[in-house]
Amino acid sequence: MTRRLLPALIPLLPRGHRLVEPFVGGGSVFLASDFPSFLLADANPDLVELYGVVRSDLGSLIERLQTLFVDSNRSLEAYIALRNTYNETNDPLEKASLFIYLNRFGFNGLCRYNRRGRFNVPYGRPTKVPSLPTAQLVASSERLQRAELRCSDFTTVMKSAREGDVVYCDPPYVDQDHAKSLAGYVPNGFDVGRHEELVDVARFLASKGIPVVVSNHDSVLAREMYRHATVHTVQVQRTISARAASRVKAAELIAVF
Template sequence: MKKQRAFLKWAGGKYSLVEQIIKHLPEGDLLVEPFVGAGSVFLNTNYERYILADINHDLIALFNTIKEQPEKFIDDARVLFNPQNNQTAAFYELRNFFNYTKSDYQKSLLFLYLNRHCYNGLCRYNSKGEFNVPFGQNYDRVYFPEDEIIAFSEKAQKAEFVCASYHSVMQNAQKGSVVYCDPPYVPLSVSSSFTSYYSIDFGIDDQKNLATLAENLAKKDIPVLISNHDTTDTRDWYQHAKLHSVTSRRSINSNGSGRKKIDELLALYS
């Protein structure tokens, strides 16, 4: 089966690792993702139903917009992808509009624009909740992901998108479901730290709490698969899971040749 790409760029996206993840995901009627991100696992699995969650309201609003009115969204979003908007001044003007508009629909259009035009496709907010990733500068031509949006909208009819915390989503998981967790990864070094997402820190306590929640769900016959960097800490946190070490490439880097292979860990609680 040909893999389906997400329509968003995403730091830590699982497109390159999706075959390995699928190999270790148990069967079930419902896949629950507390950290859905761009949705690569969702797009490349075949569960009957999905509950896909994230704490980022803008991301969930975008997914619901595409689920409910894909044709209108595509027509309106395409207008933003033109040479005039692929310039520094236009980018910051649109980024400012994104940060201050109260319209979920306008934010959804601009989220896609910013994702495709900003530096490395990152998603980052400041302490005020404002999107603050700078202009990408070096994109001669910016790809408009129409085909990927259409594929997402079709698959989205099987999904419920929820803006909620990971612990709330996991505590509400029901028997018969499978949970896949792709949390912000533990940093491999100080310079590579990416624990702040949507103005909320995901620190060591959250990493440990996630492992505890997974253990508790497994005791209720709800299997949980967690992905993270393969480190001494993660192996300690996930010591009660079945561990699988896999190799992948970093999905986002400003220099394609700099996308080095890294070791990741898949921890299965079942």
């Protein structure tokens, strides 16, 4: 979910005691909202582990990042070597710091894995060393002190919601009407059947008085899937395309169950 959706999204989130995010991703929503507590989950174990390190060992993480965000690592050769290290290491601090490095030095901040579960985003060729996101990390660490973290499938997380919760879902987007969406955020992908599962659980929770908000492309398929929800349309600047001329505004929707 792009941060550019936040001005439209945040006012549509109902009040509640806890925000539940089954697809926490980059965390922009929980950082922009102000719920008393959070349940943040994702199917990507590396991402959940990163949040755990940010919460419990921020000082060590920033120290390690300072050795990575240097000009000698701003090259294809350095990027490939560090990407290989990321794919091989099991050390939580090393994995977390390299996750952030790859996000900032890789192509358009993408997170993508092949079928073998290996991170495979190409080098982004930054013209200068990207800025170290210290302020964002500090803010995240503070907010994460009142969050529960889980690595879990979205259906399990959603079904654990209780009275007083608000559920926000930012799943991998369905295809646009005339263009494919990014695939490969998780090795097994996220097909239409999974989107239909999400809608079924959202409707069930809504019937129990637990609101669910979902963002997605505004497409014929999405409109059909979310026909039982209240749908809001937003024009958002897209930045995934490799060609600047192709980065135009696209319609996205916010479905409120």
